[in-house]
Amino acid sequence: MARLPEYLRALHNLAETGHETVSSEGLANAAGVNSAxxxxxxxxxxxxxxxxxxxxxxxxxxxxEYVLGLTQRRAVALVGVGxxxxxxxxxxxxxxxxxxxxxxxxxxxxxxxxxxxxxxVRHVDELPRVAAEESIAIGVIATPAAAAQRVADQLxxxxxxxxxxxAPCVLTVPEGVDVRKVDLAIELQILSFHEHRxxxxxxxxxxxxxxxxxLSGGLAVSEGQEAIGT
Amino acid sequence: MARLPEYLRALHNLAETGHETVSSEGLANAAGVNSAxxxxxxxxxxxxxxxxxxxxxxxxxxxxEYVLGLTQRRAVALVGVGxxxxxxxxxxxxxxxxxxxxxxxxxxxxxxxxxxxxxxVRHVDELPRVAAEESIAIGVIATPAAAAQRVADQLxxxxxxxxxxxAPCVLTVPEGVDVRKVDLAIELQILSFHEHRxxxxxxxxxxxxxxxxxLSGGLAVSEGQEAIGT
DNA sequence: AGGCGCTTGTGAAGACGTGCACAAATCGCG
DNA sequence: CGCGATTTGTGCACGTCTTCACAAGCGCCT
Numbered sequence: 086m087a088r089l090p091e092y093l094r095a096l097h098n099l100a101e102t103g104h105e106t107v108s109s110e111g112l113a114n115a116a117g118v119n120s121a122x123x124x125x126x127x128x129x130x131x132x133x134x135x136x137x138x139x140x141x142x143x144x145x146x147x148x149x150e151y152v153l154g155l156t157q158r159r160a161v162a163l164v165g166v167g168x169x170x171x172x173x174x175x176x177x178x179x180x181x182x183x184x185x186x187x188x189x190x191x192x193x194x195x196x197x198x199x200x201x202x203x204x205x206v207r208h209v210d211e212l213p214r215v216a217a218e219e220s221i222a223i224g225v226i227a228t229p230a231a232a233a234q235r236v237a238d239q240l241x242x243x244x245x246x247x248x249x250x251x252a253p254c255v256l257t258v259p260e261g262v263d264v265r266k267v268d269l270a271i272e273l274q275i276l277s278f279h280e281h282r283x284x285x286x287x288x289x290x291x292x293x294x295x296x297x298x299x300l301s302g303g304l305a306v307s308e309g310q311e312a313i314g315t
Numbered sequence: 316m317a318r319l320p321e322y323l324r325a326l327h328n329l330a331e332t333g334h335e336t337v338s339s340e341g342l343a344n345a346a347g348v349n350s351a352x353x354x355x356x357x358x359x360x361x362x363x364x365x366x367x368x369x370x371x372x373x374x375x376x377x378x379x380e381y382v383l384g385l386t387q388r389r390a391v392a393l394v395g396v397g398x399x400x401x402x403x404x405x406x407x408x409x410x411x412x413x414x415x416x417x418x419x420x421x422x423x424x425x426x427x428x429x430x431x432x433x434x435x436v437r438h439v440d441e442l443p444r445v446a447a448e449e450s451i452a453i454g455v456i457a458t459p460a461a462a463a464q465r466v467a468d469q470l471x472x473x474x475x476x477x478x479x480x481x482a483p484c485v486l487t488v489p490e491g492v493d494v495r496k497v498d499l500a501i502e503l504q505i506l507s508f509h510e511h512r513x514x515x516x517x518x519x520x521x522x523x524x525x526x527x528x529x530l531s532g533g534l535a536v537s538e539g540q541e542a543i544g545t
Numbered sequence: 546a547g548g549c550g551c552t553t554g555t556g557a558a559g560a561c562g563t564g565c566a567c568a569a570a571t572c573g574c575g
Numbered sequence: 576c577g578c579g580a581t582t583t584g585t586g587c588a589c590g591t592c593t594t595c596a597c598a599a600g601c602g603c604c605t
Binding site: 087089090091093094095115116117152153154155159161168169171172173175176178179181182183184222223225246247248249253254255261263265267268269270271272273274275276277278279280281282283284 | 317319320321323324325345346347382383384385389391398399401402403405406408409411412413414452453476477478479483484485491493495497498499500501502503504505506507508509510511512513514
């Protein structure tokens with residue numbers, strides 16, 4: 086599931102603070118989910134918990150890392166070293182969690198040759214040559230939307246089957262290629278929606294008839310992380 | 316729903332290319348979703364389509380922007396101008412889609428005073444004063460994980476009720492505060508999982524008995540955007 | 546005016562995820 | 576060795592989301 090990485094992060098935290106075992110309740114709190122859900126998720130991996138005790142932290146980390154395919158350090162190619170690409174190239178969270186940025190590309194000759202945190206930016210047309218040397222598993226697109234589809238095609242052409250897309254557009258890829266999209270503006274717009282909803286609710290606390298407030302009420306329950314705590 | 320912003324983006328694209336109306340089929344393709352799903356989503360807003368013709372692009376844009384609360388340009392406070400924060404501060408996708416970065420903060424005195432794309436970085440302790448001047452609607456946390464919870468508390472204290480968290484940790488906030496989390500490393504790990512799955516499937520195409528491959532098969536269907544096209 | 550093609554809006558069925566509640570299992574202690 | 580405390584693993588029910596399929600409605604052409 087998509088929650089496994091979150092569990093893994095929480096487990097690493099626990100391991101660093103010296104915990105040998107965790108109960109599902111404890112891990113669920115650390116990961117921000119329901120304990121029953123967590124148990125169900127972990128039971129899918131094969132049971133690695135001991136009743137009455139909990140889960141062995143180290144063993145569980147190994148298991149999840151194996152399932153996620155993190156036993157091998159995958160090489161990532163990053164295309165587009167603009168504002169965002171720059172930040173991604175320097176983001177140490179990638180290296181510390183099982184990935185290695187293997188190459189940087191851009192279409193702008195101005196940027197080719199620039200060195201960013203130890204890597205030299207190459208022209209995107211050199212992608213086939215570099216891919217032949219290194220086995221690129223994942224491509225990251227941090228270009229403007231207009232260039233994203235072309236870059237995706239180029240990545241697919243050199244054998245990349247997983248793409249992380251930061252450009253605000255939908256990509257068309259052949260079957261068997263996985264695309265995940267991260268759109269920063271969309272995240273803000275979703276928050277804006279909730280703001281708008283909250284403002285409407287406080288403004289008209291009693292009236293609940295309009296389509297808008299009905300919609301808002303229905304959507305409130307789909308919120309991911311809200312009001313955990315105190 | 317969380318899909319509305321995606322529809323909005325697609326609609327803006329269509330408007331720029333001169334389209335006056337769209338069919339649900341056309342818009343669904345542009346947004347990468349099923350057409351029935353799109354119709355159901357839009358019907359929740361109140362019916363703004365004409366049978367036999369389609370949806371009026373301009374009208375639909377206005378409607379969605381209203382529902383998302385984008386009629387007012389919301390002020391965003393960004394805390395943490397490290398690698399990622401720097402990029403976010405300069406990201407023009409925010410400004411072009413209804414948001415205004417109102418202030419930049421950091422806890423590091425080294426960074427305070429630095430100017431990034433027209434804004435001066437202030438110390439995070441000045442947050443209350445700035446919040447009193449400008450009505451901050453949304454806070455963005457781009458700090459290391461260790462500092463995130465403290466920053467979240469500070470944001471909540473000055474009245475922020477929506478937070479976008481880029482730090483790899485779960486935040487505890489009071490009821491009524493919405494938190495959305497974006498973790499770049501997790502996105503890569505999910506892709507890695509799919510890579511691992513694909514590799515396992517090609518390696519052992521016939522054997523389907525292990526818990527691992529069973530898990531993988533079940534997860535394949537939960538993929539968001541896969542194999543649109545050709 | 547009438548019919549035809551196209552598109553929306555929606556009812557119903559199915560798949561899916563979620564959470565409760567409890568049985569099974571393990572450890573520690575007397 | 577037995578008992579109680581604790582925790583996992585899971586059957587079951589519920590609500591939600593998704594998808595198909597089709598009736599209702601609209602415009603255009605004759």
